[in-house]
Amino acid sequence: MPAYEYLCDSCGHRFERRQKMSDAEITACPACGGEVRRLISGGAGVIAKGGAASAPAPCGAGECCMPQMSGGCGAGCGCGH
Numbered sequence: 893m894p895a896y897e898y899l900c901d902s903c904g905h906r907f908e909r910r911q912k913m914s915d916a917e918i919t920a921c922p923a924c925g926g927e928v929r930r931l932i933s934g935g936a937g938v939i940a941k942g943g944a945a946s947a948p949a950p951c952g953a954g955e956c957c958m959p960q961m962s963g964g965c966g967a968g969c970g971c972g973h
């Protein structure tokens with residue numbers, strides 16, 4: 893089953909879903925509900941930037957990776973802020 897990489901246009905949340913080819917594309921961000929788009933994957937080099945494909949980039953000290961979201965990152969991020 894191929895894994896598809898999605899990127900949220902609203903908050904930048906990036907995540908991966910394993911789906912069958914026949915499954916519908918995911919259109920809503922699990923973190924903010926915004927619109928997501930599917931990234932072209934298929935090579936490790938394509939998604940290497942930012943580390944593990946399914947984990948958002950960790951926040952820097954005192955810096956939330958999703959400052960746009962009220963209340964911090966919430967469950968969608970995992971950075972603990």
Ligand SMILES: [Zn+2]
Nearest residue numbers: 900903921924
């Ligand atoms: Zn989002």
